[in-house]
Amino acid sequence: MPIEKKKTHLKAGKYFMQGDEACAEGAVAAGCTFFAGYPITPASEIMETIVRRFEEEKRVFVQMEDEIASMGAIVGASWTGAKSMTATSGPGFSLKMENLGYAIMTETPCVVVDVQRVGPSTGQATRTAQGDLMQARWGTHGEHTIIALSPWSVEEAFYETVRAFNLAEEFRTPVIILMEEATGHLRETVAVREAIEIFNRVEEGNGAPFGGEEPLDAVPPMPRFGTGHRLLVTGSTHDPHGYRKTQDRVTQERLLSHLQQKIEYHKERIVQWEEYELDDAETVLISFGFAARAALKAVKDARKKGIKAGLMRLKTVWPMPTERFETLAAQAKTLIVPEMNFGQLRGEVQRFTGGKKVIGVNRADGEVITPESILRAVEGGTSL
Amino acid sequence: MKEIMFAGIGGQGVILSASILARAGILKGYYAAQSQSYGSESRGTATRAEVVLSEEFVDFPHVEHADIFVVMAEMGVKLFASKVSQEAIVLYDNSVFELSENIGKERIGIPATRLAVDTFKKPLYANIIMLGAMMRHCGMVGPEEIKTVLKETVPSKALADNIKALELGSGLEY
Structure with missing residues (x-):
């Protein structure tokens, strides 16, 4: 079974921390091994906590040149088998959109945090908002579907981040955590449990590495680079083996249906x-x-x-x-x-x-x- | 449940005061929530920090009607007076400004900045003096918890002065 019961790295008990910190701790607990990001208020504390924790845990952190590259980096890392994450706010979230679409199209599990601040554009960096609800849904172009979670407390920032990783792994899709500055910067009591459930992606299995075969809602296995598979990963329309089919009506239709059905047909596990x-x-x-x-x-x-x-x-x-x-x-x-x-x-x-x-x-x-x-x-x- | 609001200008340490209070509350076994509102600049803009201490989880973790309002700069009064309860105790730094607004129920002047300059030759500890005065009126946390948090928070060479500032604030006669 891909589900694993795992002791959290934090001792069970009560903690007092910020929403951003709790989100980072949740990522560490969930087994995130790669983080790429670019600092931005009010999400910087996620990165700050990750830097500190990843050094202790010997995991990989990269500060990228911008948000576009950060999103690209976590997609690439995910294909090496890493559980990967990036965190940002409004203006950075806008920049993530292109590669977010790439992650959806290539069925790449990863977690993207948006700590919402006032917009549009740079707006007010330190002020709170919920203006990105629709951007999370439709910010990247083309017909698609997405999973987005909304923690309402610091404690939930911890547990919903764990859930975000689990859903990303289970459904091979990017998962968005939509927080607000008000929660990201809130310090609050958090009760950490002894153990959490972790979902690890299925890497080896029958069938091709991309969707489009029957049943259309099934999540295909995701082999990692360097394990002997000839992997083609493309943002263009592709068949289940990854071959580009940029003129074929049936392939496009089946791929789109697959991307939608693997999430919409399993709402009871997500919603x-x-x-x-x-x-x-x-x-x-x-x-x-x-x-x-x-x-x-x-x-x-x-x-x-x-x-x-x-x-x-x-x-x-x-x-x-x-x-x-x-x-x-x-x-x-x-x-x-x-x-x-x-x-x-x-x-x-x-x-x-x-x-x-x-x-x-x-x-x-x-x-x-x-x-x-x-x-x-x-x-x-x-x-x- | 108590709602405590701190206000001042960025750089005065109001967020630090609030964070110390909240963590002291945790040591006492309370649920604590601490939030803040500040400008993008690191200094000079109006800053507000809030603490909610309660026996149990609080649905809305921000201050609705502050029971205690600690204000260290005049602009904080005008900006945040609407969030102060009519029954509130207002502690203000009367060595910096005179309180002309009729807010809260009881208004107490604490010459924190002057005391800090007189004692430590710099205004740096005014926020901890105000925190000491606040502690006396809050009743939910005592000097032991706050000292424990100070030990974890401030550099060891500044600890003695911080504790002295806390005692200065809490020991004032008014």
């Missing part, structure tokens, strides 16, 4: 969310990341006032649990999506409500969204 007080909720909040913490506080404050409010909090933001959006929309009198942008998640939820209007609580001035502003919307919503 995670948590529910709070939803059983009898008439006002349903749907949120993610740091905004969901403000939303949960607002839900609890609303309950104290006798308002039947509840929260669905996305841990996996891509793909989304759209079936649950539908059932919640049927149950709710009012639907509210709080987020630190102008409505990127709201738009997605709105597609699955059968026409029921979704109210947005939005903040995009670089400050965190507050429980108070969400509570006001909850109170206003229920009196409609």
